[in-house]
Amino acid sequence: MSEAVLNTAHVPAATPAPIPLREILPWAIFAGLILLLALYFVGAEEGATSLIPGMYVHEFVHDGRHLLGFPCH
Template sequence: MSTLSPSSVVSPPAAIPLGEVLPWAIFAGLMLVLAVYFVGAEEGATSIFSGSYVHEFVHDGRHLLGFPCH
């Protein structure tokens, strides 16, 4: 019967290259900023779309995140 030592069973975690993670991190950051804009600032003077459709669509999210709206 062979005996395994802990050092031969556990391998170190593989390193993830920054070049593979950076594009996904930038994409996720842009999506987060876009979501915060639509939930928090898409009304009034900063409105991109006319009407109140976007505001009504994200209305409950505004209250959940603490943005005042009325």
């Protein structure tokens, strides 16, 4: 048993490579715009601010609207 302990080598832990900001920034902006668009459709796509006529979008996001605390009726 002591031979097994003596023969083990110390392996340094792997560290992740840093990702440059200029590679993350376009994806972060894109994700932010998609999230804002989703927030609009869930929270405000109804009535006077409606971009799409009819109740299709409202009915599609109805449960999500209540889950996030937006009133709709």
